[in-house]
Structures are given as C-alpha cells and as structure tokens.
Amino acid sequence: MAAIADTPVVYVRTAPAEMLPPPVASSGFIGWLRANLFSSLGNTVLTLACAALIFWAVPPLVRFLFIDAVWAGPDREVCLATAAHPEPGACWAFVRVWLSYFIYGFYPIAERWRVDVFFAALALGIGWLGWLSAPRRDLGALYVFIILPVLSFVLLYGFPAIGLAVVTTNLWGGVLVTIVVATVGIVASLPIGILLALGRRSELPAVRWFAIGFIEFVRGVPLITVLFMASVMLPLFVPQHFEPDKLLRALIGVALFASAYMAEVVRGGLAAVPRGQYEAARALALTYWRMMGLVILPQALRITLPNIVNTFIGLFKDTTLVFVVGIFDFLRTIEAARGDPKWATPVTATTGYAFAAMFYFVCCYGMSRYARGVEARLSRGDRR
Amino acid sequence: MTAAVRPQNYTVRAGRIALQVLLAVVVGGLIYGAFVNAADNLARAHIASGFHFWNNSAGFDISQTLIAYSASTSTFGRAFWVGLLNTLVVAGLGIVLATLLGFTIGIARLSRNWLVARLAGGYVESIRNIPLLLQLLFWYNAVLKTLPELRSSIALPTGGFLNNRGLFLPRPVFAPGLIAVVAALVIGIIAAVALHIWARRRRERTGAPAPVGWWSAASIVGLPLAAFALAGFPLTFEMPQMSRFNVIGGLEILPEFAALALALSVYTAAFIAEVVRAGILAVSPGQTEAAQALGLRSGATLRLVVVPQAMRVIVPPLTSQYLNLIKNSSLAVAIGYPDLVQVFAGSVLNITGQAVEVIAITMAVYLTISLVTSLLMNLYGRMTAVVER
Numbered sequence: 001m002a003a004i005a006d007t008p009v010v011y012v013r014t015a016p017a018e019m020l021p022p023p024v025a026s027s028g029f030i031g032w033l034r035a036n037l038f039s040s041l042g043n044t045v046l047t048l049a050c051a052a053l054i055f056w057a058v059p060p061l062v063r064f065l066f067i068d069a070v071w072a073g074p075d076r077e078v079c080l081a082t083a084a085h086p087e088p089g090a091c092w093a094f095v096r097v098w099l100s101y102f103i104y105g106f107y108p109i110a111e112r113w114r115v116d117v118f119f120a121a122l123a124l125g126i127g128w129l130g131w132l133s134a135p136r137r138d139l140g141a142l143y144v145f146i147i148l149p150v151l152s153f154v155l156l157y158g159f160p161a162i163g164l165a166v167v168t169t170n171l172w173g174g175v176l177v178t179i180v181v182a183t184v185g186i187v188a189s190l191p192i193g194i195l196l197a198l199g200r201r202s203e204l205p206a207v208r209w210f211a212i213g214f215i216e217f218v219r220g221v222p223l224i225t226v227l228f229m230a231s232v233m234l235p236l237f238v239p240q241h242f243e244p245d246k247l248l249r250a251l252i253g254v255a256l257f258a259s260a261y262m263a264e265v266v267r268g269g270l271a272a273v274p275r276g277q278y279e280a281a282r283a284l285a286l287t288y289w290r291m292m293g294l295v296i297l298p299q300a301l302r303i304t305l306p307n308i309v310n311t312f313i314g315l316f317k318d319t320t321l322v323f324v325v326g327i328f329d330f331l332r333t334i335e336a337a338r339g340d341p342k343w344a345t346p347v348t349a350t351t352g353y354a355f356a357a358m359f360y361f362v363c364c365y366g367m368s369r370y371a372r373g374v375e376a377r378l379s380r381g382d383r384r
Numbered sequence: 385m386t387a388a389v390r391p392q393n394y395t396v397r398a399g400r401i402a403l404q405v406l407l408a409v410v411v412g413g414l415i416y417g418a419f420v421n422a423a424d425n426l427a428r429a430h431i432a433s434g435f436h437f438w439n440n441s442a443g444f445d446i447s448q449t450l451i452a453y454s455a456s457t458s459t460f461g462r463a464f465w466v467g468l469l470n471t472l473v474v475a476g477l478g479i480v481l482a483t484l485l486g487f488t489i490g491i492a493r494l495s496r497n498w499l500v501a502r503l504a505g506g507y508v509e510s511i512r513n514i515p516l517l518l519q520l521l522f523w524y525n526a527v528l529k530t531l532p533e534l535r536s537s538i539a540l541p542t543g544g545f546l547n548n549r550g551l552f553l554p555r556p557v558f559a560p561g562l563i564a565v566v567a568a569l570v571i572g573i574i575a576a577v578a579l580h581i582w583a584r585r586r587r588e589r590t591g592a593p594a595p596v597g598w599w600s601a602a603s604i605v606g607l608p609l610a611a612f613a614l615a616g617f618p619l620t621f622e623m624p625q626m627s628r629f630n631v632i633g634g635l636e637i638l639p640e641f642a643a644l645a646l647a648l649s650v651y652t653a654a655f656i657a658e659v660v661r662a663g664i665l666a667v668s669p670g671q672t673e674a675a676q677a678l679g680l681r682s683g684a685t686l687r688l689v690v691v692p693q694a695m696r697v698i699v700p701p702l703t704s705q706y707l708n709l710i711k712n713s714s715l716a717v718a719i720g721y722p723d724l725v726q727v728f729a730g731s732v733l734n735i736t737g738q739a740v741e742v743i744a745i746t747m748a749v750y751l752t753i754s755l756v757t758s759l760l761m762n763l764y765g766r767m768t769a770v771v772e773r
Contacts, residue, residue, distance in 0.1 A: 036498035043497050050499045206404035210411060220754035221747045222711035228729050229747070232739040236425045237418035317515035324717055331518055338525075350526040357514045357522075364513035 064089050065354065072096060079345045090351045091343070098337040102355075105173015105328050111165065114155045115176050121151055122183060130370065132377065145187060156180070169247040173328035175359075177247070181254055181319040181329065186312050188255035193262025198292060200267055211263070218260035223321050227253045231325040250322045258315050265311050269304030270296065303378065309371035313364045331356055422740060431737045438464075444731050446722045448638055460732050467727030468749060474644050474723065475710045481649035482709060483702075486656025493661050504657065511654035517715055519651055524643035524719045531639075534630070543623050545631055551642060552624040555635035559618030568611035569604070576600030640721035644713065652709045659705060663698035664690070696768045703761050707754055714750075724749060 025031040037047045068089025070078050079091035095102070104112050125148050128140035156176075158166035172180070199211030218226065230253030234244055244252075273296050281291040301308070320331045328336065334352040337343070426433055438461040445455045450469045453462055492504035511519075529548055532538060537547035544553040576599075583594035612618075624634025667690050675685040716723035717730060725746060733742040 036496070039496065046495075046497050047499050050497075050503050053503070204400055204404050206407055210407060216755075217751065220751040222714040222725070222750055224714040224717060224725055225729060225743065225747050225750065228725075228733075229743050232733065233422075233743055236422040236739060239421055240425055240428065313513075317513075320515040320517040321715070323517060331515070331521070335521065346530060349530075350522075353518060353522045353526055356518050360515055360518065361510065361513045365509065368513065 063087070064350075066090075076343050076345050076348075079343075079347060081346075088345065088347050090354060091345055091347050092351065094337070094343045094345075094348055094351055095355050097343070098333075098340075101337060102174045102330060102333050104176055105333060106171040107167060107173070107176065108171065111158075111167055114164065114167075118152050118155045118176075119179070121148060121155075122179065132374065145191070149184075149187060152180075152183075169245050172247065174333045175330050177322070177328060178316075178319050178330040180247075181251060181322055181327075182312070182316045184251045185254045185258040185315045185319070188251075189258035189262040189315075190308070192255070192259035194266050194297065196259060196263035197266035197270060200263065201270060215260045215263050218257055219264070223254075223257050223318055224324055226257045227321060227325050229253065230256075246325070247327055250325055250327050254315070254319070254322070257318075258311070261311050261314070262308070265304055265307045266300065268307065269300035272303050273299050305378075306371040306375040309367055309374070313367050313371075316364060316367070317360065330359065426740075429737070433738065433741070435741055437732075437736045437738055437741070440736075442732070442735075444735065446727060447720075448641060448722055460736070463732060464724075464728050464745070467722060467724040470721070470727070471710070471713055471716075471723040471725075474641060474648070474716070474721065475713045477645045478648035478652065478709050478713065479706050481645065482652035482656055482705075485649060485653035486705075487660050489653060490657035490660025491664070493657060494664060508654045508657050511651060512658075516647060516651045516712055517718060520643060520647040520715055520719060523647050524639065528639040528643050534626075537626065537631075543621070544634060545624060545626065547631075548639065549631070550639050551637040552631045553635045553637065554621035554623050555633070557620045557622050559620070561615035561618030564615045565608050565611045565618070569608040572603040572605075572607035575603040575607075579603070638721065640716070640719050643719060644716050644721050644723075647715075648709050648712060651712070652705055655705050655708070656702060659698055659701045660694075662701075663694040666697045667693045699764060699768075700761055703757055707757055710753055711750060 024034065026035065038044045066089075068085070068087055069092050070089065071092050073079065073093040076091075076094075078093055079088055081088045100109075100112075104115055107115055125140070125144040128134050129137065129144055134140060154162075154164065156167065156172070157169070158164040160166060196211045196215055199207045200215065202208050202211070227250060230249045231246070234249050234252065238244065277295055277299065278291070281295040286294065319329055322329050323332045323335075334356050338348045338352045423433075439459050441456070442458050442460050442463045443455055444463075446453060446463065446466050448470055449466050450473060451462075451466060452458075453466050489504045489507055492500050493508065495501045495504070531546060531548040534547050534549060537545040539545055540553075542554065544551070546552075576596075579596045579600050583596040586592060586594055622633050624636075625632045671689055671693065672685055675689040676682075680688065713723055714725040717726045720726065729742055729746045733739060736742065
C-alpha cells in the first residue's frame with residue numbers, strides 16, 4: 001500500500017487542469033439565435049437575406065397603411081400628394097365615406113336595421129353550431145337549417161303582410177351579399193352534399209352513377225362557367241313567365257358548385273368511420289336511413305368538421321366570383337366605389353384592395369384557426 | 385357497407401328498384417322539361433340552335449392572338465382556338481412559376497432557420513386567405529396600371545420598354561438554321577432518357593451506381609449549343625421601337641397576361657407549398673435514419689430515399705392544384721385577358737346568343753382537361769403504389 005503511495009503515478013494529475021473556455025451558449029437568447037438563425041454560413045446568409053427582405057418590404061408598408069395614411073376628409077384633395085406630403089399613403093377617408101355602401105350596398109337606409117338583425121341572427125347560429133359544447137346543438141341545427149333561412153328571407157327580402165317592405169335584390173350589395181351567398185352556399189350544400197356522398201357510396205347503380213356524374217362534372221369545370229350557366233342558361237330552361245331573380249340564379253350556381261365539393265368532403269368522413277360501426281348498426285337491425293342518421297353521419301360529420309370549415313373558407317373566397325355575373329358583392333362594391341371621380345387618386349385602388357384584403361383575411365384566417373382548434377380537440381379525444 | 389346490405393326480401397328489393405326508377409324519372413323529367421322550355425324560349429327569341437355558327441365570320445378583335453386571326457375573315461371556330469391557346473399559355477406559364485415558387489416556399493417552411501420558416505409561413509397564411517380575384521385586381525389595377533405612361537416608359541437594360549400598356553421585349557427571330565438546334569435538343573433529350581434507363585437497369589442488376597447526371601445535362605444543354613454554334617448562331621432579335629403613340633415591333637406582353645400569370649402563380653404557390661410540406665413531413669424520420677445507418681450520404685439519402693417517397697405523396701394533390709390553376713385562369717374575364725371563357729363564353733356568346741352550345745363547349749374543354757389529368761393521375765398512382773410484401 002505504502003509503496004504505491006510513494007511511487008509517482010504518471011497518469012494521476014497532481015496539478016489542476018487548466019480551465020476550459022465556457023461552452024458556446026446553447027440556451028438563452030444568444031443560444032437560441034445561434035441555433036435558429038446563425039447555425040452555419042449558409043444559414044447566416046439566408047437570415048441576412050430575409051432580414052433585408054423584411055426591411056425592404058415592411059417599413060414602406062407600415063408607412064403606407066398607417067403613418068402616411070389620411071384618415072378623414074371630404075374628398076380626393078386630402079389624399080393627393082402635396083409638397084408637405086410627397087408620398088401619399090392609404091386614403092382611409094375614402095373607405096370611411098363609402099363604408100356603409102360596402103356593407104349594405106344600395107339597401108334603403110331606413111331598412112338597414114333589418115340587415116343588422118340578420119347579421120345578429122346569423123352570428124347566433126354560427127356560435128351555436130360552432131361551439132362544440134354548446135347546449136342543445138340539435139336545436140341549433142334546426143335553427144340554422146330551417147328557421148334561419150326563413151327568417152333571413154323574411155327580414156332581407158321583406159314580407160309586406162307584417163309590415164316589412166319588399167327590398168328587391170338588385171338593391172342588395174356589399175358584405176351583405178357576400179355573406180348571403182356564402183351562407184346560402186353552405187346551408188344548401190351541406191344537405192345536398194351529404195345526399196350526394198351517400199349516393200356515391202350507394203350500391204344502387206342508378207343512384208351511384210348519377211352522384212358520380214354530377215360530382216365529377218361540377219368539380220371538372222371552373223366556377224365561372226357554372227355561374228355563367230346559371231345566369232344565361234337557367235332562364236332558358238324555365239317557362240317564360242317565370243324569370244328567376246339574378247341573385248337567385250347566382251345562388252343556385254354557387255349552391256350546386258359547393259355541393260359537389262362538400263360531397264367529396266363528406267365522403268372522406270364516411271370512409272373514415274370504422275367498418276365495425278356499419279356492421280354493428282346492421283346487427284342492431286337498423287334500416288339504412290336510421291343507420292346513417294343515428295350512427296354513421298354523426299361520427300362522419302364530426303370527423304370531417306375541419307374539412308367542412310376549409311371548404312367553407314374556399315366558398316367564402318369564391319363568392320367574389322359572382323362579380324362576373326353582375327352582382328354587387330363586397331369586392332364589386334369596392335370596384336364600383338374606386339371609380340368615383342370624387343375620390344379618384346393614385347392610391348384609391350390600393351386602399352380599397354387593402355381594405356378588402358383585410359376583411360377577407362380576418363374572416364378566412366379566423367375560420368382556419370377555428371378548424372385547427374377543432375382538429376386539435378378531436379385528436380385529443382382520439383388519444384384518450 | 386357493401387356486403388352487409390344485401391336485400392333480405394322482395395319488398396326491400398322492390399323498394400330499391402323503385403327508388404332508382406324514381407331518380408331516373410325525376411332527372412329525365414327535369415332534363416326533358418328544360419329542353420322543351422329552352423326550345424320554346426329560343427324559338428321565341430329567334431335564336432338559332434346547333435353548331436352552324438362555328439364557321440360563321442366572327443367580326444370581333446382579340447388583343448392577344450398566338451395564331452393568325454383577323455376580325456373580318458376569321459370564324460368563331462378560329463376565335464375558340466385563339467382563346468383556348470391563350471388559356472393554355474397563361475396556365476402553362478403559371479404552372480411553371482407556381483411550381484418553382486411553391487417548392488421553394490414549401491421547403492423553406494421546414495427550414496431550421498427560424499426567420500426563413502416564419503417568412504414562408506407568413507406568405508402561405510396571408511396569400512391563402514385572400515381571394516384570388518382580389519389579388520388579380522390588385523396586380524392589374526394597383527400595380528401594372530399605375531406603371532408610367534407611354535411617354536415616360538421605363539427602358540430596360542436589355543432593350544425594350546415597360547409601361548402601363550405592357551412589357552415590350554426584344555423578339556427572337558429564328559433563321560432557318562435553327563431547326564438543327566431543335567433537332568439537336570430532341571436528340572439530346574432522347575439520349576438523356578436512354579442513359580437514365582440504362583443506368584437504372586444496370587443499378588438494379590449489379591447495384592453499381594452510374595453518375596449519369598452530368599452526362600445527361602451535357603447532352604441536353606451541350607448538343608443544342610454545339611448545333612447552335614455550328615449553324616452560325618441563327619438567331620437575331622427584333623428590338624421594339626418607341627414611336628409617337630405606340631411601341632412598334634418586339635414581343636408585346638399584355639398587362640392582362642402579366643397580371644393573370646402573376647396572380648395565378650403567387651396564389652397557387654401558397655397551396656403547392658403546403659402540399660410539398662405535407663409530402664416531406666409524410667416521410668417518417670425513421671427512413672432518413674435507416675438510410676444513414678446503411679451508410680448513404682445526405683445527398684444520396686435525399687435523392688434515393690426521401691424524395692421518391694415524398695413525391696408519391698406530393699404528386700396527386702399537386703396535380704389537383706395544377707387543375708385548379710387551369711380552372712382559375714378563367715378569372716381572366718374580370719380583367720379582360722382574352723382566354724377561352726372571355727373570348728368564347730363572353731364575346732362569342734354575346735354575338736351569337738347561343739348560350740347552350742357555347743357554354744357546353746366551354747365546359748367540355750375544362751372537363752376534358754380535368755378527366756384526362758385524373759386518368760393520368762390514376763395511372764401514376766398505380767405505378768407508384770407501394771408493393772406490400
């Protein structure tokens with residue numbers, strides 16, 4: 001023992017090792033920067049290029065939209081470039097003056113409360129069905145698919161017997177029309193789409209081939225041609241004395257178009273319901289419709305709710321196309337208003353489009369966040 | 385759902401037949417009623433029916449014609465082809481640009497670089513949530529129409545002008561010798577394909593890799609270049625000239641065309657980016673790890689393991705995005721680009737009044753494109769289906 005202690009052992013250090021430099025920070029802000037932005041030469045170059053892009057694009061945008069923007073004024077004079085104000089910003093004054101037109105179109109001013117009530121009733125319906133744990137969602141479905149359409153028609157079109165004067169649809173416009181087209185599209189396309197999806201999976205050949213033919217036909221052609229068809233051919237196909245309303249024609253076109261897409265979405269949901277569910281329902285001797293209504297569809301629609309919302313987002317954006325058949329939806333009112341000579345400035349078009357872009361972005365992004373939330377919630381249920 | 389629902393008794397079977405007959409009667413009745421009404425309405429409005437109008441003189445001008453067309457002598461049929469070609473050319477350019485941009489952004493969204501991924505994400509979220517028509521109007525009315533007027537055109541460094549009437553570029557003029565270059569290009573492509581097939585066969589037989597990439601690049605690029613030099617550079621450019629009221633000569637790119645191509649590619653790129661991202665994420669990390677465990681380098685891992693599997697997921701939705709782009713090109717009608725819908729379902733329909741025939745032809749064109757594409761897609765799906773052992 002002692003001998004070992006006396007002999008110097010070469011591999012045992014006697015002096016403390018020199019201190020190593022501290023490791024490269026891998027946590028904290030600097031570490032985060034290093035890992036995510038400057039991990040290699042290539043990455044650093046990319047980061048700098050992106051930063052340059054942002055510095056090139058964002059400040060002018062902020063300056064245009066907010067700092068140089070004109071918020072109020074009587075006419076175009078305030079939005080023109082002046083010596084003191086060489087770079088004209090967005091002309092929000094124009095949007096302010098025309099705002100009620102963008103929302104209601106030419107809907108008579110005295111009757112606009114009806115539109116407001118319609119918006120509120122619609123919001124109630126959307127909230128009821130969209131909030132997954134709302135009480136009595138069956139009543140909500142009844143409200144949205146039966147009561148709301150009737151109520152909206154009475155409110156918006158009018159019903160002289162109860163003192164609501166008729167407002168013909170050529171006076172409707174703006175956000176009102178956009179929302180009417182989108183809502184009618186979704187409310188009509190969901191039931192038709194479900195029927196088509198069931199038809200496509202049916203084993204009755206006539207039903208299946210009809211469904212396949214309809215779905216593939218509509219999905220194969222652009223919405224514009226469907227709208228053209230609805231607006232030019234539909235009047236030919238009905239007896240002469242029955243001249244369908246212009247808006248109604250577009251609504252029929254949009255509803256048919258959306259149904260085909262909805263059918264494919266619902267079909268995906270039907271395919272995702274496990275086979276055992278069908279067999280169990282059959283074993284309980286449920287008839288076809290009770291099996292679908294009580295067992296399969298509730299599950300299929302629940303699974304596919306995010307996709308239904310995504311279809312609705314597509315439909316909401318597609319409502320802008322009613323433009324081409326001469327209906328004054330929101331985008332069309334902007335196009336019309338920017339032609340107003342009283343507000344003709346170089347920035348009027350850009351301002352109008354920026355306003356429209358914000359409106360559509362807020363609506364669509366909100367819906368897609370909702371769809372993602374539902375998806376997360378559903379997958380939480382699956383993981384259980 | 386298939387085998388489980390056989391008819392148990394005759395009542396059920398009778399009900400099923402009755403349902404189908406009912407459907408047939410209702411659909412047939414609707415079509416018949418529509419037909420009778422249409423014939424009635426058309427006769428009252430003194431509108432001819434049938435496709436005789438196809439050979440009648442068109443009598444209207446089209447602002448962009450890729451094939452010879454004149455308002456006075458050309459027929460409606462010719463106008464149809466002009467419109468169809470215009471649709472195809474804008475959709476073709478849109479598809480190329482959207483693919484390049486979409487793949488770049490889709491890959492950027494998966495980048496480990498935080499800023500790059502966020503920027504790509506911001507692009508996708510903002511572009512996807514704004515209607516295409518709005519973007520189209522923005523590009524056309526707020527960007528291209530506010531370019532300088534003719535007098536103060538921007539002169540391009542390569543020769544040519546940019547103003548609010550369009551982009552005027554030098555137009556390539558082909559000398560007869562150019563046919564040799566085209567032939568060389570075709571031969572080069574065939575050679576490259578043959579080389580690939582040979583290399584693949586050899587790899588499957590012996591396992592030895594063959595570095596054919598450079599060889600095929602050389603044959604596709606090099607052969608035409610050599611032919612070009614040998615033929616004595618048979619290519620000149622016709623420069624656009626500024627005159628008092630117009631730009632004369634050169635290659636004119638209409639602002640309508642540019643706006644439509646830009647809007648379509650920017651919009652579709654956002655969707656393609658999502659398709660690409662989903663496709664790459666669908667290849668499980670285990671695949672990359674397994675490839676590395678086998679000793680493949682990162683380039684080979686990507687090329688031989690990740691990309692082929694990702695492509696199988698990417699191609700079908702990518703094709704449907706291409707179809708969407710083709711269908712969306714019909715928005716041309718909103719800015720007056722003379723595509724199929726604007727020329728045929730617009731001008732021709734207004735002049736002839738034959739709504740049924742014109743709309744039917746227009747729809748048939750889009751349907752044909754869609755059906756042929758989905759047929760090809762089914763073939764592709766069958767070819768690339770994973771063979772489960």
